[in-house]
Amino acid sequence: MQVPVYLDPERLDPEVRKPVQIENTRDPQHGDLATNVAMMHAKSMGMPPRALAELILDNLPASAEIEATEIAGPGFINIRLAKAATFAPIAACLAAGAAFGTHPATGESMQVEFVSANPTGPLHVGHGRGAAYGATLVNLLKARGHTVQSEYYVNDAGRQMNILAISVFLRYLEIVGESIRFPSGGYQGDYITELGQTLHHQHADALRVGFADLTAGVVEDGEETKDAHIDGLIERAQKLLGGGFEFPFQLALNHILADIKDDLGEFGATFDQWFSERSLVTSGEIDQALAQLESKGHLYQQNGALWFRSTAFGDDKDRVVRRDNGETTYFASDIAYIANKFNRGFDRVVYVWGADHHGYIVRVKAAAEALGFDPERLIIRLVQFAILYRDGERVQMSTRSGSFVTLRELRDDVGKDACRYFYVMRKADQHLDFDLSLATSQTKDNPVYYIQYAHARICRVIETLEGSDFDQARGLAHLDALTSQDEVDLATAVGRFPEIVAKAADTLEAHTLCYYLQDLAADFHRWYNGTRLLVEDLNVRDARLSLALAVRQTIANGLSILGVSAPEAM
RNA sequence: GUCCCGGUAGCUCAGUUGGAUAGAGCGACCGCCUCCUAAGCGGUAGGUCACAGGUUCAAUUCCUGUUCGGGACACCA
Numbered sequence: 289m290q291v292p293v294y295l296d297p298e299r300l301d302p303e304v305r306k307p308v309q310i311e312n313t314r315d316p317q318h319g320d321l322a323t324n325v326a327m328m329h330a331k332s333m334g335m336p337p338r339a340l341a342e343l344i345l346d347n348l349p350a351s352a353e354i355e356a357t358e359i360a361g362p363g364f365i366n367i368r369l370a371k372a373a374t375f376a377p378i379a380a381c382l383a384a385g386a387a388f389g390t391h392p393a394t395g396e397s398m399q400v401e402f403v404s405a406n407p408t409g410p411l412h413v414g415h416g417r418g419a420a421y422g423a424t425l426v427n428l429l430k431a432r433g434h435t436v437q438s439e440y441y442v443n444d445a446g447r448q449m450n451i452l453a454i455s456v457f458l459r460y461l462e463i464v465g466e467s468i469r470f471p472s473g474g475y476q477g478d479y480i481t482e483l484g485q486t487l488h489h490q491h492a493d494a495l496r497v498g499f500a501d502l503t504a505g506v507v508e509d510g511e512e513t514k515d516a517h518i519d520g521l522i523e524r525a526q527k528l529l530g531g532g533f534e535f536p537f538q539l540a541l542n543h544i545l546a547d548i549k550d551d552l553g554e555f556g557a558t559f560d561q562w563f564s565e566r567s568l569v570t571s572g573e574i575d576q577a578l579a580q581l582e583s584k585g586h587l588y589q590q591n592g593a594l595w596f597r598s599t600a601f602g603d604d605k606d607r608v609v610r611r612d613n614g615e616t617t618y619f620a621s622d623i624a625y626i627a628n629k630f631n632r633g634f635d636r637v638v639y640v641w642g643a644d645h646h647g648y649i650v651r652v653k654a655a656a657e658a659l660g661f662d663p664e665r666l667i668i669r670l671v672q673f674a675i676l677y678r679d680g681e682r683v684q685m686s687t688r689s690g691s692f693v694t695l696r697e698l699r700d701d702v703g704k705d706a707c708r709y710f711y712v713m714r715k716a717d718q719h720l721d722f723d724l725s726l727a728t729s730q731t732k733d734n735p736v737y738y739i740q741y742a743h744a745r746i747c748r749v750i751e752t753l754e755g756s757d758f759d760q761a762r763g764l765a766h767l768d769a770l771t772s773q774d775e776v777d778l779a780t781a782v783g784r785f786p787e788i789v790a791k792a793a794d795t796l797e798a799h800t801l802c803y804y805l806q807d808l809a810a811d812f813h814r815w816y817n818g819t820r821l822l823v824e825d826l827n828v829r830d831a832r833l834s835l836a837l838a839v840r841q842t843i844a845n846g847l848s849i850l851g852v853s854a855p856e857a858m
Numbered sequence: 859g860u861c862c863c864g865g866u867a868g869c870u871c872a873g874u875u876g877g878a879u880a881g882a883g884c885g886a887c888c889g890c891c892u893c894c895u896a897a898g899c900g901g902u903a904g905g906u907c908a909c910a911g912g913u914u915c916a917a918u919u920c921c922u923g924u925u926c927g928g929g930a931c932a933c934c935a
Contacts, residue, residue: 313878324877327915337915361878362915406935448935515934593933604860604931611933618935646862646930672863672929714871717863719928721870726884730897733884741897749894784874791874803872806882817890817899858897 319358319366320374320780326363337363374776375767377783381838382760389789389845391433398434399629400426401563402640403552404441407544408452408475411551411695414642417720418671419695420711420851422640423557424798425669427849432793437560437634440552441625444541445565446618450522451475452544453537457495457525459484460536466499471521473514483540491535497528551696555704556851568624574616577624577659578609586658596623601654622648623655626666630656636665638796643672643717669796674711674720683724702727708851709736713802735806739843740855742809742816746840747856749821749833760837763830770831774815781808782838785846798850805846812839 313322326341341359348357356368381388402422405415422438429436443449455474459481462468474480487495506520507513526533545562552558568574578594581587586597592612596619599606609620629637641648653663676683676693683693699707706727713735714720732738750758770779788804791797821832844854 318878322878324916327877364878408935443935446935451935591933595933608933613933615933617933643863643929648930649862670863718871719864723870732897732899734897735883737897738883741895745895745898752894787874795875799872800874803882810882813898814900816894817896820893822894858895 313366318360318364319356319368321367321369323365323367324363326359326365341365371768375770375779375835377779378767378834378838379764381782381785381841382764382834385841386845386848388841389785389849390431391786391790393435394433396434396635397437397633398429398636398638399437399439399632399634400429400638400640401439401441401629403548403557404443405548406443406448407541407548408448409477409479409544411548413676413693413695413698413722414673416555416695416698416707417674417711417716418640418642419552419555419557420708421669421671421716421798423555423851424708424712424801424849425638425640425793425796427851428789428793428796428798428801431789431849434793438558439561439563440559442545442562442564443618444545445569445621447519449537449541451518452480452540453533454518454522454525455480456483456487456540457533457536458521460487460495461497461499461502463488464493464496466496468499469509471509471514471518473509473518479544483536483543486543487536487539490539495529495532495535497525501528555695555699556708563625565621565625568621568628569616573628574620574624577627578616578620580627581609581623581655581658584658584660596651596655596658598651598654598658601650601657603650603654607651619651619655622652623659626652626656626661627659630659630661630665634665636667639666639668641668641670643670646670667796669716671716672719674722676722676724678724680725705740705852706734706736709802712798712850715797715799735802736852737858738813739805739809739847740853741858742812743840743843743847743854744856744858745816746812746836749836750840751856752822753833757826758833759826759830760834762827763832763834766827766831767834768831769825769828770835772815772819774811774819775832775835778808778811778815778835778839781811782835782842785842789849801846801849805843805850808839808842808846812836812843 313319326344327337329340338359341363345357345359345365353370353373354367355370358366358368360366384390400422402425403411403415403419405411411419426436426438451473452475454471458468458470458474463484502521502524504524506524507516509517529535549562578587581596586600587609588595588597593608594610595606596609597606607619608617609623610616639652649668652668653666656666657663676698702710702724710722710727711720726734727736728734730737732741770776785804785808788801792800816836819832821829821836823829823832847854
């Protein structure tokens with residue numbers, strides 16, 4: 289809302305500068321704008337708030353934009369705007385169309401990295417929330433006027449990938465006739481067996497080694513030793529197969545990553561870049577980053593390992609970057625990745641992580657600071673897990689048994705729209721009860737259908753006018769025909785959309801958009817239910833239709849940011 | 859033990875960065891279709907904003923403490 293210059297807080301009292309507020313009221317009875325100037329300055333002026341308010345009002349010049357002012361409560365000054373200003377958002381919305389709610393370019397360049405799940409299996413419902421939230425953030429930040437790049441960090445180096453490869457390889461051995469004992473630390477699931485079959489199709493018996501040979505010298509599998517056992521198997525396989533271990537490795541990586549891409553694509557989460565962790569190894573960037581920290585004195589040797597002194601930056605303990613066996617840790621990759629991101633020129637980078645990564649925040653920020661980057665530019669958002677409910681019963685998930693619910697299964701079940709909406713409807717860092725029954729229900733209780741239905745209803749009205757003499761210009765010229773409180777509320781709600789987008793983007797709180805859209809849809813349904821749009825008086829009719837069109841545009845734009853469709857008929 | 863996130867209507871949650879009489883949906887109860895989609899709308903009931911201090915003209919909001927939940931704290935990835 290444009291604040292008239294004579295209400296400029298800066299001019300009120302040059303001696304006392306307190307953060308005076310002039311804001312949109314939440315209660316229409318308080319007018320359109322309200323200010324607390326009088327209360328803020330009552331003390332310094334040595335007079336009661338209400339008396340000061342009176343003095344201020346007596347000295348205000350008249351304005352065409354302001355219809356009335358009043359003093360209320362403890363000393364608020366309420367301002368009622370002229371009617372034309374109330375309905376101005378209708379024209380603004382219709383003129384801007386799909387761009388309504390977007391903001392001018394800020395010149396700021398941002399990156400949002402999200403999902404980044406290890407490519408060791410299909411995405412499950414936990415990843416889905418990160419995907420929905422991240423994708424929505426990207427849309428919000430773009431609408432805010434920032435330049436945004438979306439990225440998926442592919443963990444294609446490290447132990448987990450080797451465990452995946454050995455798992456596939458063992459299933460392959462099984463297929464070619466070896467009698468094996470599958471390690472307890474290996475990856476379960478039908479997809480592993482399928483990859484083993486593919487490996488067999490590609491290489492026939494060429495990769496076959498004896499299971500006894502593979503386990504020679506490897507410690508027995510057991511509760512305590514399952515890690516050592518599987519690491520031993522990997523080491524043996526690499527030795528026996530030579531470069532051949534790359535076959536199950538690459539096959540699994542490529543296949544699973546393709547599946548993830550496909551899955552996310554159907555979910556409307558697209559990435560500008562898939563960034564390979566391996567590339568940090570091969571390009572020498574990990575060594576470079578460590579050398580940089582070394583030169584600044586942030587590293588030291590102890591017990592054969594190389595440590596980063598993260599405690600110097602607020603961490604509660606130092607962290608290993610190179611283990612005593614010479615391998616760099618996952619954290620070392622992270623450090624190099626931070627440098628890589630900032631060197632690409634982003635002003636701010638956003639990480640969307642699962643809440644289980646909470647413990648990494650301090651060390652990653654520490655690394656950024658140690659590398660010489662302002663840690664404020666590195667923003668981490670945690671996403672809590674979603675708990676699925678069906679008919680009031682919690683849906684059990686277990687990754688161990690391989691019986692987890694995949695994102696794909698969830699999408700097949702409740703559909704993309706409900707998935708996207710439900711995932712982001714709550715604050716990201718809080719637990720989400722995902723009610724599957726509600727998500728699939730086609731009633732007003734389901735917020736997705738409720739909002740979409742408002743859109744469809746408006747489309748239906750427009751459709752019945754097909755070929756008639758609806759004239760938007762006439763409607764906009766007669767907005768004074770809108771007289772009811774419902775119409776004032778609705779137009780005001782439309783006018784709030786740009787600031788809702790801005791705020792959601794600035795705070796990275798996507799859920800506020802969901803609440804806004806529900807409120808907007810409710811305002812519409814109330815109005816629609818009590819007001820006939822297609823009336824005889826063409827001025828009134830076209831004014832109402834213009835309002836309806838503005839509502840439709842706003843809903844469509846909001847849903848678009850959420851990645852939810854805006855159907856024309858339901 | 860340390861660190862995060864929470865505690866708001868019976869349930870699930872909002873609460874515009876400290877404002878006026880704390881909101882919505884569900885659930886409960888009572889109503890509304892000869893009319894552009896009833897996949898909708900209206901009304902009623904329901905609250906010591908976990909507790910105690912502090913800052914302020916003003917605290918659900920900020921600070922401290924207490925308490926109760928949930929989670930995180932590897933030479934793992």
